[in-house]
Amino acid sequence: MASTAKAVEPVISAAWGKPQSWTLDSYRSRGGYDGLKRALSMEPAAIIDEVKKSNLRGRGGAGFPTGMKWSFVPKDSPKPKYLAVNGDESEPGTFKDRYILENDPHMMLEGIAIASYALGVHTCYVYLRGEFKFQAERTQAAIDEAYKAGIFGKSLMGKEGFALDCFLVRGAGAYICGEETALLESLEGKKGWPRLKPPFPAVVGLFGSPTVVNNVETLASVPPILAKGAEWYAKLGTDKSGGTHLVCLSGSVNRPGVYEVGMHTTILELIHDDKYGQGMPKGRKVKAVIPGGSSAPVLGADELDVALEFEALKMKQTMAGSGGVIVMDDATCMVRSLWRVARFYAEESCGQCTPCREGTPWQTRLLRKIEEGRAEMSDIDMLSNVASSIAPYPPIGLGNTICALGDAAALPTHSFLMRFRDEFEAHVREHRCPYGDHPWGSFGDWS
Amino acid sequence: MAEPLFTPEEQKKFDAGIAEILSHYPSDRKSAGMLPALRLLQDLKGWLPPEGLRLVAKNLEVTPERAYEVASFYVMYHLKKPGKYVIDVCTNLSCSLWGAEKMLAYLEQKLGLTAGETNDKFTLRETECLASCGTAPCLQINEDHHERLTQAKLDAILARLS
Numbered sequence: 001m002a003s004t005a006k007a008v009e010p011v012i013s014a015a016w017g018k019p020q021s022w023t024l025d026s027y028r029s030r031g032g033y034d035g036l037k038r039a040l041s042m043e044p045a046a047i048i049d050e051v052k053k054s055n056l057r058g059r060g061g062a063g064f065p066t067g068m069k070w071s072f073v074p075k076d077s078p079k080p081k082y083l084a085v086n087g088d089e090s091e092p093g094t095f096k097d098r099y100i101l102e103n104d105p106h107m108m109l110e111g112i113a114i115a116s117y118a119l120g121v122h123t124c125y126v127y128l129r130g131e132f133k134f135q136a137e138r139t140q141a142a143i144d145e146a147y148k149a150g151i152f153g154k155s156l157m158g159k160e161g162f163a164l165d166c167f168l169v170r171g172a173g174a175y176i177c178g179e180e181t182a183l184l185e186s187l188e189g190k191k192g193w194p195r196l197k198p199p200f201p202a203v204v205g206l207f208g209s210p211t212v213v214n215n216v217e218t219l220a221s222v223p224p225i226l227a228k229g230a231e232w233y234a235k236l237g238t239d240k241s242g243g244t245h246l247v248c249l250s251g252s253v254n255r256p257g258v259y260e261v262g263m264h265t266t267i268l269e270l271i272h273d274d275k276y277g278q279g280m281p282k283g284r285k286v287k288a289v290i291p292g293g294s295s296a297p298v299l300g301a302d303e304l305d306v307a308l309e310f311e312a313l314k315m316k317q318t319m320a321g322s323g324g325v326i327v328m329d330d331a332t333c334m335v336r337s338l339w340r341v342a343r344f345y346a347e348e349s350c351g352q353c354t355p356c357r358e359g360t361p362w363q364t365r366l367l368r369k370i371e372e373g374r375a376e377m378s379d380i381d382m383l384s385n386v387a388s389s390i391a392p393y394p395p396i397g398l399g400n401t402i403c404a405l406g407d408a409a410a411l412p413t414h415s416f417l418m419r420f421r422d423e424f425e426a427h428v429r430e431h432r433c434p435y436g437d438h439p440w441g442s443f444g445d446w447s
Numbered sequence: 448m449a450e451p452l453f454t455p456e457e458q459k460k461f462d463a464g465i466a467e468i469l470s471h472y473p474s475d476r477k478s479a480g481m482l483p484a485l486r487l488l489q490d491l492k493g494w495l496p497p498e499g500l501r502l503v504a505k506n507l508e509v510t511p512e513r514a515y516e517v518a519s520f521y522v523m524y525h526l527k528k529p530g531k532y533v534i535d536v537c538t539n540l541s542c543s544l545w546g547a548e549k550m551l552a553y554l555e556q557k558l559g560l561t562a563g564e565t566n567d568k569f570t571l572r573e574t575e576c577l578a579s580c581g582t583a584p585c586l587q588i589n590e591d592h593h594e595r596l597t598q599a600k601l602d603a604i605l606a607r608l609s
Binding site: 131171343440 | 473480481486516523548575581584590592
């Protein structure tokens with residue numbers, strides 16, 4: 001497809017690929033920290049109002065309105081308040097935050113400074129997934145620059161009496177720590193077991209104190225809102241969701257990558273447009289797409305003329321999640337694809353809740369049995385039952401476990417079975433995988 | 448007498464590292480420094496020997512059992528001595544669509560190891576998403592990330608590991 005998709009003004013990715021874009025000098029030359037300057041001239045409550053008006057929604061997966069989240073923090077708490085940045089990017093299909101950290105970490109740091117001032121926070125912890133060594137080094141270098149320039153430290157960019165410390169913490173390889181309460185447990189030096197909610201972190205969070213947990217992209221979106229105004233930002237998006245959107249395109253497309261798109265951009269445009277995915281490799285056709293990270297229910301080829309936006313995807317009974325769009329072509333075995341996804345959740349379940357601890361490996365065993373042609377038809381029903389015991393389908397988000405990892409493990413199973421049940425049955429009937437010998441990889445130079 | 452855990456040089460680095468870590472947390476929350484302290488120990492020794500875990504626990508004023516509980520929860524901590532090079536191969540969906548399963552099979556054959564096994568030089572592991580789906584297939588060797596891998600590229604990387 002030639003380029004027909006409406007381009008958007010890049011907000012987050014404007015500087016990506018430019019020389020030294022990660023340095024303070026580069027960031028300042030682009031108007032960096034102007035948003036903080038404006039914020040410091042405002043009352044904290046007015047900053048929260050501005051973020052509310054911008055319609056910024058959290059970009060970590062849940063899509064909760066950011067300004068509203070900030071307003072839940074009690075103003076008169078005698079305890080210190082904390083900001084925790086969620087940089088534990090680990091959902092298969094999602095790889096956008098690492099680009100922010102690599103290319104423009106000051107954008108996130110400015111967001112931290114603005115949020116901290118608005119919330120009365122004096123200590124922020126940036127929690128990055130343990131595997132992000134390079135990203136951690138670059139972020140730490142930016143934090144050091146910010147301290148040296150007097151942005152962080154004893155006075156927040158010259159604001160006397162307002163100290164702000166910012167510490168980087170690396171995880172150690174646990175997907176569950178991207179769940180906000182598990183992240184807090186991990187920050188407290190424990191294993192990442194999610195907490196029961198309520199109480200919510202905004203009231204009882206890190207060290208028992210009010211805490212806001214925000215995703216990297218969410219915080220990076222805050223400086224432009226303050227610098228250019230809430231109305232400008234809101235207008236870039238839809239009625240219910242302001243701004244642009246970073247989407248991560250991976251799987252069977254010619255040009256995978258992170259693209260900043262408008263909320264109106266459809267999945268079809270993302271895959272085929274010259275500005276984005278540039279179509280399917282080797283004349284293949286799209287068979288299925290996971291639109292929002294591996295936990296989002298899968299869509300079939302006839303359902304892809306849909307905008308990559310929270311509400312539109314919700315109408316299709318799936319979700320925008322963390323922006324991870326995974327494309328599967330017509331040579332892809334859906335049973336094996338689901339097996340790959342199911343293994344992930346079995347591996348990453350923290351083991352705290354029985355349905356998830358027992359159900360996720362059970363799903364994996366059943367899928368392996370089906371994929372290897374050893375299953376009976378009743379195993380497909382069993383798979384469906386096991387998934388239902390973790391989380392029924394729909395609705396989204398009301399499973400039988402403390403956190404949403406259980407939902408995340410069950411939703412793919414429900415949706416793959418709903419849309420591609422014939423493939424599961426074909427495996428059973430033929431006592432083999434109809435897609436042939438594995439290991440697979442439908443293209444690339446390994447074949 | 449048992450060998451001391453640290454050389455004098457390592458001891459100095461450990462002590463300075465622990466002091467730096469503890470300065471990031473409220474004074475009554477020393478145990479919050481557990482993850483960075485375990486990383487510090489692993490950076491120095493290559494793994495988490497039991498006497499090291501006890502030392503971390505002592506510095507953070509928690510029981511050794513607590514240190515072990517945390518260390519055993521996270522996959523990046525090594526409770527057994529790994530090979531000199533730990534190779535983590537992502538085989539999740541996006542990477543597999545770009546041939547990651549073939550890459551793992553190739554590595555197993557080339558290194559003479561099945562995923563999950565260790566010899567003196569290598570520990571080979573199948574790992575979950577490394578957040579590199581757009582530049583698949585990918586793997587990490589110790590903490591260094593490699594992406595958009597081809598057989599030729601991988602051979603060249605392995606040839607550099609002495």
